[in-house]
Amino acid sequence: MKSDEEIMEILEAYDLTGSYRKAAELAGCDHHTVRRYVQLRGQGVDPTERAVRSKLIDDFLPKVEELVERSRGKVGADAVHKKIVAMGFTGTDRTTRRAVATAKESYRAGNRRVFRPWIPEPAMWMQWDWGEGPRIGSRRTSLWCAWLAWSRFRVVIPVFDKTLPTVAACLDATFRAVGGVPTYCLTDNEKTVTVEHVARIAVRNPELVPIARHYGTVVRTCMPADPASKGGTESTVRIAKRDLVPTQVNLRTEYTDFAELQEACETFMAEVNNRVHRETRRIPVELLAEERLRLHPVPEQPFTAAFGESRRVGKDSTISVNSVRYSVPHELVEQSVWVRFHGDDLIVTAMVAGGAAEVARHARSTPGNPRIADEHYPDAPRGERTPKPTNPAEAQFLAIGPGAAAWLIEAAAAGTRRIRAKMADAIALAKLHGTADVDRALGTAATVGRFAESDLLSILDHQGEHDQVEPIRRSETHSLQPGTSAWSGFGSN
Numbered sequence: 001m002k003s004d005e006e007i008m009e010i011l012e013a014y015d016l017t018g019s020y021r022k023a024a025e026l027a028g029c030d031h032h033t034v035r036r037y038v039q040l041r042g043q044g045v046d047p048t049e050r051a052v053r054s055k056l057i058d059d060f061l062p063k064v065e066e067l068v069e070r071s072r073g074k075v076g077a078d079a080v081h082k083k084i085v086a087m088g089f090t091g092t093d094r095t096t097r098r099a100v101a102t103a104k105e106s107y108r109a110g111n112r113r114v115f116r117p118w119i120p121e122p123a124m125w126m127q128w129d130w131g132e133g134p135r136i137g138s139r140r141t142s143l144w145c146a147w148l149a150w151s152r153f154r155v156v157i158p159v160f161d162k163t164l165p166t167v168a169a170c171l172d173a174t175f176r177a178v179g180g181v182p183t184y185c186l187t188d189n190e191k192t193v194t195v196e197h198v199a200r201i202a203v204r205n206p207e208l209v210p211i212a213r214h215y216g217t218v219v220r221t222c223m224p225a226d227p228a229s230k231g232g233t234e235s236t237v238r239i240a241k242r243d244l245v246p247t248q249v250n251l252r253t254e255y256t257d258f259a260e261l262q263e264a265c266e267t268f269m270a271e272v273n274n275r276v277h278r279e280t281r282r283i284p285v286e287l288l289a290e291e292r293l294r295l296h297p298v299p300e301q302p303f304t305a306a307f308g309e310s311r312r313v314g315k316d317s318t319i320s321v322n323s324v325r326y327s328v329p330h331e332l333v334e335q336s337v338w339v340r341f342h343g344d345d346l347i348v349t350a351m352v353a354g355g356a357a358e359v360a361r362h363a364r365s366t367p368g369n370p371r372i373a374d375e376h377y378p379d380a381p382r383g384e385r386t387p388k389p390t391n392p393a394e395a396q397f398l399a400i401g402p403g404a405a406a407w408l409i410e411a412a413a414a415g416t417r418r419i420r421a422k423m424a425d426a427i428a429l430a431k432l433h434g435t436a437d438v439d440r441a442l443g444t445a446a447t448v449g450r451f452a453e454s455d456l457l458s459i460l461d462h463q464g465e466h467d468q469v470e471p472i473r474r475s476e477t478h479s480l481q482p483g484t485s486a487w488s489g490f491g492s493n
Contacts, residue, residue, distance in 0.1 A: 154236050
């Protein structure tokens with residue numbers, strides 16, 4: 001078989017000489033070869049194309065094509081080979097694999113799905129989907145990932161579950177973040193959105209319909225495996241998981257608490273929404289300002305029916321549910337919250353920064369066993385009062401610094417005499433040595449428990465000479481106690 005270059009040289013030689021034999025002499029081949037290639041060219045056949053030879057599998061090709069057609073291009077070559085061997089095929093499985101690959105390629109060419117590009121309109125579509133979030137301790141989290149199809153503005157919210165009340169809270173938070181409500185909200189076929197399919201038509205969850213009606217939008221579900229409708233949210237989920245979930249790719253460490261995850265999501269949104277998008281070549285925040293002019297206004301109150309029963313937070317920063325006290329963040333005192341049970345968890349929802357958000361979650365308890373979380377209360381020692389001045393002298397002493405407040409607390413607990421006189425001495429020393437040095441000395445005195453008359457001045461002088469910030473604490477290996485070697489022979493006589 002001649003190469004393509006050799007065939008072109010033969011044809012060029014014939015065109016130059018017009019003789020088979022002379023062209024053969026120039027090209028270095030037989031004149032019959034020249035005649036064959038010239039005749040093929042004259043018949044309109046590609047001279048470089050190899051002639052199709054008969055194969056063992058030619059008689060079985062109709063069966064191969066039938067199996068590929070019946071399976072919609074899914075059948076494996078090994079299964080086809082077994083069937084045609086049973087019909088009398090004596091070739092190898094390699095021949096079968098080539099025939100099946102050719103038949104599948106032909107099937108895909110005739111049944112290829114063509115997607116029409118989706119050109120979104122401003123304020124028309126918002127999409128959302130869920131992504132698996134990082135673990136907070138032993139608890140799983142999910143990432144609510146939403147975006148506006150026209151401006152490409154993204155919203156990522158971390159949550160603990162994907163229940164319908166959580167969906168309502170995330171919708172409300174997303175609408176308030178973008179500053180309006182779009183005409184349609186497109187999402188996947190989750191059970192919270194679609195309860196079943198009838199003749200390939202998604203049946204909407206009846207509990208979701210009033211939520212959408214409250215905000216003046218329509219919830220639609222995308223077609224399965226449709227990149228035009230699913231590609232945007234899937235890309236948002238993929239990018240959010242890549243940046244927020246700790247992996248070896250981003251070298252992010254594990255989150256210590258849920259608040260750290262929330263802060264990371266806020267940082268992520270600020271980053272992606274303020275950089276140029278590769279598709280629009282514009283910054284999403286700038287496009288959002290234009291799209292917001294066409295969005296519907298957000299209702300002043302969220303759809304609270306899905307959040308459960310309402311409760312009033314007491315002055316002790318707790319609520320009562322089924323005769324059990326549960327704590328909530330102290331910032332919500334005298335405000336209304338909503339409570340609901342999800343499995344064995346009590347979920348508390350409140351209005352935070354203009355949107356509904358989960359503010360507390362407790363394990364279900366019984367009467368007489370309240371659930372109180374320390375992080376819901378300000379940092380203050382239990383059963384102790386924070387020093388607050390009641391006269392100018394006390395205010396002048398406490399103004400020295402935190403060391404003065406610590407000294408007063410420890411001295412009062414130790415029953416120190418003449419506290420007011422010693423406070424006046426500390427004020428006088430602060431005028432001579434500076435408040436910073438005196439405050440450090442007062443803190444050291446409170447730590448080691450020295451409240452005598454001249455202790456403060458002694459500590460102040462020592463720290464001034466040795467520049468010692470922390471008090472020296474002797475370890476267990478150092479002691480002034482004399483040794484006991486003299487007793488080693490006791491009772492031996």
